Amino acid sequence: MVSCDDMQEGLGNKTGHQCCSKRKVKRGLWSPDEDEKLIKYITTHGHGSWSSVPKLAGLQRCGKSCRLRWINYLRPDLKRGSFTAQEESIIVEIHRMLGNRWAQIAKHLPGRTDNEVKNFWNSCIKKKLIAQGLDPKTHNLLSNNYIHNNNNNACKLISHQYSHQQTTSTFTVDSQINDISMDMKAPLIPFPTIPPVPDTNPPYPPLLHKFSSISTCEYQNPNTLAFLESGSKSSIGSVPVSSSTSHPSEFGMLDESCMWAGGYELIQSIKSEKEQPELQVETIEKTNELIGAGQNMVASFETSTFDFDFVESTLLPCGMYYNPSPIVQPAWNSWALQEKK
Template sequence: MGHHQCCSKQKVKRGLWSPEEDEKLIRFITTHGHGSWSSVPKLAGLQRCGKSCRLRWINYLRPDLKRGSFTAQEERTIIDIHRMLGNRWAQIAKHLPGRTDNEVKNFWNSCIKKKLIAQGLDPNTHNLLSTKYKHKINSGLDSTQQRSTTSTPVFTVSSKLQEDYYSMDVKTSFLPFSSVPLISDHSNSSRPQPVHDQSSTSPSLSGYHRNPNMHMQAPSLECASHSSVGGNLPISSSSHNISEFGIILDDNAWGPEFAPIIQAAGQGEMPSQPLRVLDDEVEKVDDFRGSGQHMDASFESSDFELDLMESALMTCGMYYNAWDSWTLQGKNNGA
C-alpha cells in the first residue's frame, strides 16, 4: 500500500493521535499558523505527515469546532442541502457553523441515512424507495411511529397514496419548498423575509445561477395573515414570491383539500388536475445528478418555506418544483 508523497520521505506515525501530539500541533499552529501543511510536522516536531496534521487540526483541534450531538435544525439543514447537492459534504458543512465535512458525513451515514430509509425514502435521491427496499421500511417502526419519533419533518405521502406507496415508479426529483429557489435574482434586495423566528439558522447558499433561457413566469403570492395549510401549521403574515413550483400527485388523490397549498404557493386558481413535469426534463435532471458535475447553487431558505414544506407534505405528501432550469445550467457550466 503506497503512502502519500508527503509521507514517503520520512518515517511517519499513523493511527490515533496522542494527547502529546495534539499539544504539539496546537501549540505550533496557534503561534505560527499552519502555513504550508507539508512543513508543519517538521517544524512542530511531529512524526506525522502534513496531511495527517491538517486533518487532525481541521476535524478535531480547531478551536471553533462545535462538539456534541447535531440539533434537529442541523439535521434538517443537512437533509435539505443534501437533497440538492448530494454527497458534497464540504459544501453542506459550510452551512453548519462549527461542523466539519467529516462530521456531517459520519452523521449522515450513521444516522440520517437510516432514518430516511426507515421512512421509505432513498437517501441518495430523496425519492420514494422502490419495492426492493420494502422489507427495510417494514422492518422498523410502523408508519405512525416513524412520523412521531423523528425530529425531522417526515416526507411521506398522503393516505390516499399509501396503497401505491411501494409500487410507484418514481423517477421525478422531489424537493421541499425550503429548497425552492424563490427569487430568480439572488441579489434582489426586495425579497421579503419571514416575520417569525428570524434568529434561527437556515440554509443559505451563494453563487447560484439560474438558466435564463428556461425561466418560467413566477407568480407572486400574498399570503393571508396566519393562514393555515393542512389545518395545523401557520404561515407567517408576509408576502412572498414563489416561482417554478408544482405538485405531482396521483390523479386519484387530487382533491379540493389541496387548494390552500396551491393558493399559498402562488399558483392562484386550483388547477383541474395535478401539475406535472415532462418526463424528458426529469431525465435531464437525473442525468445531471448522475454526472457528478458540480453546480453553483445559491438561494435562501426561510422558516416560512420550511413551514410551507411541512404543511404541503403533511397535507398532500409529494410535491415537485422545477429545479430543472438551474441544474441544467450547472450541467452546462460543468461541461
C-alpha cells in the same frame, strides 16, 4: 487500518507514505502530546504549507494527517457535541439538493466539519430516512421490494412504520410522491400558481404562498447550485437561507415563486425559533448583502444572532426586492389580474 508494514514497526510507523515519502511517519490515533504540539505550532505560526507543518512542529506525522487533525478536531471554532434537530433538518435539506457533498453541506453548519456531517449521516440520518420509508440517496419513497427484501433492522423498522409514513414523515415533500422511478432532481410536485409581483418600492405586499418543495424547485436553478457549491455564507444562525437566494430572471417564472417561497420559509423558521426561549436573539452582525443583483441575486447573511424585528422588516423585503425580468413580468401581471377578479 494499519498495514502490515506498520505492524512491523509498532503502531502506525511506516515509511513511504505518499505525501511524506522521505520521512518516517506515525499513524493512527493522535496523542495529547501530539495535539499540543500541533495546536502550539499553528496558533503561533499558522499552518502555511501543510507539508512543512510536521517538520516545523516537531511531529512524526505527514502533512495530510496534520491538516486533517487540525480541521476535524483541534480547530478552536469547532462546535462539539450532538447535532441539533435543526442542524439535522438542514443536512437533510441540503443533501436532497446536493447529495453526498459533505464539504458543501458542512459549510452551512458553522462549527461542523465534513467528516462529522458524513459520520452523522451514515450513523443516524440515513437510518431515520430508511425507517421513514425514504431512500437516503434519492429522498424518494423506497420501493416495496427494497423494504421487504432487505433483512436489516432499519428495514424491519420500516415494515412496522411504513403504513403510517404518509402522514408522519418529517420531510414533507417527497413523502407525497409515489413514483419511485422519478429522478431525484426532477420537480416532485406541481409548481404552484405564481404569486403577485411586488412593487419595486415599499411597502411590499404580504407573501401569499408557502410551498413545501422549495429545494426541489431550487435544484433546477444552476445559479443557486453554484452558489451552494461556492460555499457562500448562507445561514442565519442555523436557518439556511439558500432557498431564498435565487434571482428568477434567468430561470423563468417558476423560480420567481420559489424565491418568494424561500423568503417566507426563512421568516417562518426564524419566527418559530424565536418562540423558543433558549434561543439567543440579539443583534445583526452582518446581513443582506446583495450580490450580483440582476444575474444571480444572492442574499448573504452571516450571523449567529439577529434582531427579529429587523429581520422581519428588512430581510423579508430584501428577499423580495428585485426588478422582475421581462420574461416573467407578463406572467406576474396576468396573475395579478386574475387575483383582482
